[in-house]
Every structure is written in C-alpha cells, then in structure tokens.
Amino acid sequence: MEATLPTKKEHPRWRELKFTLYRIFRNPSAILGFSLLLFFLGVAVAAPHLAPPKFEHAPYQMPHKGYSPTPKPPSAANIFGTSSGQYDIYYGIVWGARTAFKIGLFVVGFAGIIGISLGVIAGYFGGWFDELLMRFVDIVWSIPLLVLAMTIVVAFGRGLENIMLALALVEWRWYVRVIRSEVIKLRGQEFVEAAKLMGVSDIKIIFRHILPNSIYPVLIMASMDMGSMVISASFMSFVGLGAPKGYADWGQMVALARNYIVGPPDDPLKFWYTIFFPGISIILFVLAWNLIGDALRDAFDPKLRRR
Amino acid sequence: MDKILELKKLKKHYPILGGVMRRPVNSVRALDGIDLDIYRGECLGVVGESGCGKTTTGKAILRLHPPTSGDILYHPGDGGESHNIAKMSYSAMQRTGIRNKLQMVFQDPTTSLNPRMLIKHIIAEPLKEQKRWGARELETKVVELLDLVGLTGDHLMRYPHEFSGGQRQRIAVARAIAASPEFIVLDEPTSALDVSVQAQILNLLHKLRKQLNLTYLFVTHHLLVVKYISTRIAVMYLGKMIELAKTEDLFAGALHPYTHALLSGIPNPDPNLDKPRIVLEGDVPSPLDPPRGCRFHTRCPFAINVCAKEDPPLVDAADGHKVACHRRQETRKLVREKFGTADYC
C-alpha cells in the first residue's frame, strides 16, 4: 500500500497543531490581534513593576494627590495626566488591563462551563430534559441585561464582582444554543453510531467523539466574547452600576472623565487625555479579541479545510 | 444450515408529528412487514432504490433504529440461548454480550471515522470495550487487525484525512471486525469508492467472511456489485421484500418485473451487447401513502386488475426462490415478448 501523503517522522498531533497554527497565522489580522493581545497581557502581568501600588493590600485603588476636580495634562509625574479628582491615568490604564482580563475570563469561563455542559447534555440525550432546558433558556433570553444588573446591584451593593455575575448569568444562554445545535448535528453522524454499536458508553462518546468535534464554534464565540464582555462591563461602570470611583477599571475611568469630554468653548479638546487613554485601551482590547475570533473562524471553517 | 437471525413481521414506521401537541399525524412506512431468515456464514445482498427500506432493515437489526413492531431472533454461534433483539434495550444487549456481535460498516468512510482521532485509537476503541489491555498488547492487536485489512503498522499514527477513500474504508472494516462480530451489516460499503478500489474492498470483504466465518447483510443499490459477493439476494421495493433467491437463480431467472427493470437498468460496460432497457414510467411512490394492492402496480408494465386490489404474498416459486407477484408464472414470457429478451448475459 502506498502512502497517500509523504509524512516526516513527527508526532501527528504536533503536525496537526502546526497546520492549525499555519492556518491561523496565514491571516494578517490574526498577527495583529495576537500582538495586541500579547501587549495587553504583558502590561497586565507586569503591572506591579510598571506602576507600583501605593498600598500593597489595595492595588486596584488608583492613587490620587489632591481632590481638585479639574484634570491635569500629562507631565513628568503623571505621564498620561490626571483625571478628575487627580487620579493618575497611567496607573489606571496599567491596572485596568488586569481588570479587563479578570472580567473577560470570569464571565466567559463561567458562561462557557455552564453553557457547554448543559448544551451537551440537552443536545445529546434530547427528550424532556432538552425540552425543559430550552424553555428555561427562552425565559433567560427575555431578561434584559441592564435590569438584571440593576437588581443585583440593588440587592448586593455596587461592585465589579456583581456586574461580572450579572453578565455571566445572561451570557451562558448563547453557549447553550450554539453547542446544542452542534451536538445535535453530530449525534446522527456515522462515527457516533459506530461507537454506539461497539457498546461505548454515552459519557465516553461525549468526551471522545462529541466534544472534540463541537468545541470550535464555542472557542470562536468565546474569543469574541472576551472583548464584548469588557465593553458591557465598561458600560455598566459608566452608568454607575459597576466599579466604584477610583477603581482601576477603564470603564470607570471614562465615567470619571464624563464632565470633561468637551473642554471649554475656546479649547474643546483641552482635556483629551482624560478620555483618550482609557477609550483607546478599550477599543484596542476589544479589537484584539475580535481579530483573533475572526482568524479562528477562518481557520476552523470546515469548508476551507485542506487547501 | 443454521440460522443466525430470524426477522418476523418486522416493521419500522417513522412517525410524522404535527399540530401543537406534536401528535403523530402520519407515518413513513420505511419497513412494512419483513420476514427473513439469515443463515450463518452467508452473504445476503439487499438491493433496491433509495427509500425502499434496505438501509432501514440493516439499522433495525442492529437496533440503531428501534423497530416499531415485529421480532428479531438472534441465535449466538456459541450455542447460547437465543435473544429477541427487537425487545432488548441497549444496556441489556451490552450485558448479555451480544452488542459487539452485530456490527456495521457505513457507506461513507469520511463520515464514519472520527476526524480527530488517530487510526490507532479508532481501531482500539472496540477492543477496549471488551477487556482490559496492556499498551503493548493493544498495539500488537491493532497492527494485526490492520494487516488483516491490507494496511501496515506505519499507518497507526495518522489521522483519517491522510488516507485515500479505499484505505479509509479498510480502516472502517478493521474497526468493525475488531469487535469480533458474527454478523456485519455492510451499508453500501463501495458506493463512495472508485471502480478499481471497489474491487479491492469487495475481495477483502469476501476473504474476511471466509477467514473469520462472518455473516454479511450487504445493502446496495447496484445489483452487479452484490453478484460477486452474495450467496443470496433480496430485492426490496417500498418497504416490502418482493423477491428473494440465490444469486445465480436471480440473475438467470428473475421472476419479478421490478427485478427485471433493475437488471436491465444497469448501464452495461460492454458496447458489443445490445441489451434491452426496460424504462419504468415515473418515480417510486411516496412511502407516506404507498399504493394499494401490489406496491409496484403503478409502474409495472404488466399490471392487471388484481394487482391494484390484492397485495401479493411472498411465495416460494421454486427451490427457495421466493417472489411476490401475481403473474409470477408468466413474468419471463411477458418480459421476453415486450422487450425482446429476459436474459442479461
């Protein structure tokens, strides 16, 4: 028998990984996305060195010298300037990167785990559990995010944790639907039927055959969500439901600069730095994840496989 | 000859749900009362057009699609007690150890092999279900199975997409025999393959049947393909079996007009023979609402009044050659008169 492909001696999984990486990084937007992400990751990891906190126990509290409401332009002491209340913008940006990752990872992780496990069970077994779960998901779909967030804040008080919880509680519904439809598609596939014929148990079929083949759309969605969750959290902070004043969160920093978006009539761009730095951070962070998500979608598109 | 499987009045209806309450309003009669004995060691070809219930028969026997009614008696080869599979649950089949005795090879090897598993793991999967294996021992066994289907140990650490269609089908066959089955349903195993590869797979299947004493149910739409491998052939039309005969008898003396249409419809790869072609009018009727009487009468060139009224039973015409046709005595004469010849060689 002749080999269909001439293959070098290397582990097949490594070969597959190399091929996947090639497909991802063939796309220029993936390179841009991953470089941006690496940059933010670097900032978040090196935060204690880039901007040493004043109090070790509360690193997310932005330091401020004085209480003057008028922002001060960038200077040697505050290289990005200070915001209203003399909060140091540079410090906020650096530690805000950590906050952004925290929000994204927590919300996507929580929603992903709940969504994937429920969706797989519902899709694979079907029947009354599926029917019940999907009707419950329909109900969750009817809950407006803002109302839920306000309820939680009213009940448990203001704070970033509560906003993250609210986001996670509504976000999982996406994952359930996506993974369920994938699983239903796979359930009728012949290799799943073949496994059933061999007497493989349902749990093994799920972990060996169903999950590895259905996880890709979820990965794509999760990477897009990492960005959009940060936007949502920023919005909550902006309307005053999220992080408290002075907390190192980009959304909260935009909220601080709310009154200084437009300067005095003779110089409307006078306080540009108050809004520009946190704003551009949010934009680039979300852009990074969206570019990555796009690149993953192109790479995992089954129609384009093996070209 | 001892029987391995007996199908008795086997029916499979797929309900069509309608209305708000999702009540069944109608049903697709994919399989409408099949009686069939399958003997140990034979290869029974099941032939028919799409929608005739041939694949459903195979899947019903394996319980992939649980039958609506009827019995499937399975007589194990080791002389153990017989089981009625139609009434057993999956776990009961697993418990009594007959789950792995009934296997299947699917039509398209690209979809029947998990694209994210290595060949080694694909073939090891059924083995691991039977007993605990040491890693070295398992690998030797897998290589042994690969050798049996004409592949080598070099192919162990590859993914299915790195193989050609024929090689993939070999892998699928290896996986099926890894479960050490007695009975295998072959669902159009060669129709996704090229002619030259088709011959390879047919020869391989034939060799394995002799070597491992297997029993096959070979489902196909192509009569010439089963001619080479089957000992008996059953022809199906719209959920019913209409003719059942030894392969030689069927090719030499088909008794049902539909079988004649199938035989003459196959494009003949020999330009010297000018064989007649029986072109049937119209299409296969919907299995939602099959015609009354003989199901074939709407397209049959020789239909008479009784055909529209009475459903002909499957009766023994001669020496195990069964046919369901009211005019079975005169079919060959009628075909010869209308189309010139009733022989296809």
Place this chain on the structure above:
Amino acid sequence: MAKLLETKNLVTNFYTYEGSVKALDNVSISIDHGETFGLVGESGCGKSVTVRSVMRIIQSPGVIEGGEVLYCDDAEHPEQCEDLLIKSEEAMRELRGDRISMIFQEPNAALNPVLTIGEQVAESYMFHRQRSMSRQILADVESGKISFGIFSPLLKWAYRRASENPRAPALRLMSKLPLLKLWGRPMRREAVNRSVGIIERLGISNAAELVTRYPHNLSGGMKQRIVIAIALACNPTLLIADEATSNLDVTIQAQILELLQDLKERRAISSVLLITHDLGVVAETCDRVGVMYAGILCEVADVKTLFNNPVHPYTRALLNSVPRFCVEGELATIEGSVPNLVHPPAGCRFHPRCKAASDICKQEKPKLVDLGNGHSVACHHIDEKIGE
C-alpha cells in the same frame, strides 16, 4: 468531422498548504461536432478539473497555468476558432449557458429552492436571448397577437432598443425606475412561454403546470430533467454533463440516459461531453472515450475500440475491475491507490501501479501516440501491448 472543442496541453495547478497539486498535466482532447465524448477516470484523476478549466470556472486556489482551449462554434467554418483562455470574463459569461452549458451531479444544488421552475428556466432566456425575444414581441405586436394598450409607443420604443442592444444604458435605467421597470413584463412572459416549450421538448407532458411549481415538489429524476432543460434552453453547441446521472437511482438513471439518447437522435443536442466514473454509462452513450489517470490523458479511442482492444495498461486494468453480467469469479483489482499529485511519480504517472512498468517508465513521460483511426495512447510499451 469538424472540430468543436480542442484543448492543447492544458495545465492546471492547485496551490495548497501541502504544496502545488499538479491536477492537469498537458491534457489534450478534442471533440467533434455532433459527437458524444466520454471522459472517464477515478476520482481525483482530473476529469472535472479539465471541464472546469475549459469553462474557466476553476475556483481558488486553482490556476490554469498554460495551454489553449480552442472552440470552433461554426461547423461550416472550421478555421474560425477562438481561444477560450484569453477571452474576457464578460465574453465567457455570455458564452456559458448559451453556446456551452453544463449539468452538474446534484440537481438539488443546481436549482434555487425559492424560485419556481418556470422562473429558473426563463432565467436562461432572460440572460442570453433578450434580443431575439424583443424582436419576437415586436412581431407579435405587429401581427396583433398581443397589444400594449395605451403604453404602446413607450414599450415599442423600449423593445426596439432592446432588440438592438439589451444592455443599453437607457433600458438599464428604466429597469430601475418604479412603474417603468414593468416594461420587461411581456419579455418575462415570453421567456416563460419558451421555457414551457423546452420542457415539453424533453417529453414532459404537463409542462405548463410544472413551471408554476417549486423544486421541492419534484422528484429527483424530474429535477435532473429540469436542469437539463435549463442547459438546453439556448440550444448550446456543446453540453457538458458532469456525473449527471451518478446520484440517481438505477431506474431513474435509465430514464435520463434514455432521454439524452432520444434528444441526440432528434438533434436537440449536438455534442455532449460526458464526465463519469461509470464505464457502463460510457459504453451505452458515448461515441468516443478518453481515459484519464492522475491528471494525464492515457488513452483516447472510439467506444468499440476502447472496450474491445484497450492498449494502455490502466485502461485494461480499469475494464477488468468493472463488475459485469457474464463474468464469474473474483474481480481483478488495481493494486495500490491513486498517487498524491503534490508529488506525482516521475515519468509515467501510472508506473507505481503498473505491472508492465520498466525503467523507462520511471524516468520519461510517455507521449500520446496516434495509432490511427483516432486511437491514441500514452504508454512506452505500446508495441508489446498491441500484440497481446
């Protein structure tokens, strides 16, 4: 017979992650007017790539690297040929579906599920036959068969313009404006009328009723007939059928083959290029056959010669592996599998699987040699083979 289509040394490559796939290697075939030419081979041998290259519908990452595709529409003037590979995309679009049309394997994919059958067949006329339809409508108005009522001057002007140049800017503007865009209505009606005509010519009795239906109401065989009707709408000189019957049931396939034969006899189709893997279909329908293997053309001959006296070892092996009515015993096989065309075997591409391969086969590419009577073979061992 005059030549209709001739490819000369056609080379097509696909640029993939694994490397460039040499899908076609100097393929030269020629089809005469009035001939049914069969192109057979296993999957991946390049038979579909050949016709796609001819039609210039190769999709990325495929690139036509070289060669010529000469198309001689007029049988009376065989010297007036045009090279399809250097034509503009615009000109190719006019040509496809008009002079050369194509039927694909899957009728479900070829028909749009949200349009009626009539609209889909009419599409062909609306794209290629606006001029002649406009002329006919004007003639009908003159003879009083239809009347435009009070809009007569406007519509007459429009159709006069359309019979000269259907893509005139004034007409295109009119088609965008409310109310005025209705000028095309009589033409649509004419197109649907013609569709009924072509469907009737295919031997379907209730054509007038059929054109109002949607594809999902039809059976597989009927859908394939509609696809054929669309392909034949503009009286093409060449009909390319790419595995047109492979997915159909045996009895339905028999119906379609019968139909094609019948149309051929009635001269409704002139030349057909049939692509198939089924040697039975070839034996029953074709006049001449080309056998392809791994991107090369191995053998071309008329049907009787090819089946009775095949010369190329691949053709012989292929013919032996086909199940037949009158042959008993084990089927002959071709050992091994089709090579990966990223690294095709050096020399003759069939040599790794060829029983008669010698040293020269491993080093040199065999050329297509003419044996007379239109029988040509690409093999180093022709002389020994003929004697056998």
